[in-house]
Amino acid sequence: MPARNILVINCGSSSIKFALANEERSDFLLHGLAERLGSPEAVLHWQRGEQSDSQDLAGGAHEAALARLLPLVEQTLEGPLHAIGHRVVHGGERFTQACRIDAEVRQAIRATAPLAPLHNPANLLGIEAAMALYPQLPHIAVFDTAFHQSLPPRAYRYAVPDALYREQHVRRYGFHGTSHRYVSHQAAEMSGLAVGDSNWLSAHLGNGSSTCAIANGQSRDTSMGLTPLEGLVMGTRSGDVDPNLHSHLARTLGWSLEKIDHMLNNDSGLLGLSGLSNDMRTLEQAREQGHAGAALAIEVFCYRLAKSLAAMTCALPRLDGIIFTGGIGENSPLVRNLTVQHLHVLDLQLDGAANARCVRGVGGPIHAAGHPRVLVIPTNEERQIALDTLAVLD
């Protein structure tokens, strides 16, 4: 059988990220981003080998972007396209692994929308537009939550009345599953250990951030919950706060739920603490120049991350290593260093030179000799989605 080609689509409310993968190649044949969809500035950017280019989509929405993508994919491929893998953020309790999309699966993704009101409808837009354009191809859904369906009840239940779980599906789901799974497999391979007999803590640190405890290939706990707001300090999200903050702000300031929601999701995190930016690069530069807010934001970010990692050890029988990934995890020696400094109890210590070397796509071990393993591993969610899509085809 010739090596198969898979198109991976990650559809947001106003953007589509895409990558064209071939099962025998480690790089992508084509990848890119359509952004500002539905606005006059809508544009499609792509990269093919060394060549990058863009095309104006002027007002085009998801269908228009995918219709432009089709000829690009066809020009790039020598053989046929075999399937399309779609990232879907929330699979609820129904989806424990990737699956082929039919009318019933689409309905189930739609029914899960109350749990992910921003993401699932956008994911469905992409699925429906792509199925209309490529009706003869298998379309596969790969869920961000699926990897965490192996959490035991003690990790996924909230201590609220049972009926809220049974009737309203209120529980912890976790996200970033594709990334945590990918980097934990890479970590095992890099360390000469079997996936099924190794135990990892993974920190995916991007605009959204989460930690995960992975025991013998299975997610056993993770820091995000019912929604991606729970857990760590993020770019603009607060992470954990006292749940009574809602009633406190309503009582003292008369804020509506919508206003509180917006504040916690869009005005908080690194941005809220620093008063400057949600972007770690900007904050690191400002900290260097003595900006107190930037220094505080980084300090709180790293302390809360260390606390979460320490808590996650409860889910593991032993620790084979800690993994840093995501834009911040892969590129910030400062964040890695400050975080590890809070984890002396776990005997962690970094090798300064190795830590400094691991940036811009360079991964590897960064721990000092004789101390527990700490790894930097560039994530590749598109590749994992392509691998999952191939596994469903098989």
Ligand code: ADP
């Ligand atoms: P997303 O969650 O949107 O995929 P990314 O994984 O790309 O986000 O991560 C974005 C974050 O990575 C931003 O906070 C950005 O500042 C940070 N980042 C990227 N490069 C660096 C760097 N060299 N140093 C520090 N932070 C960086």
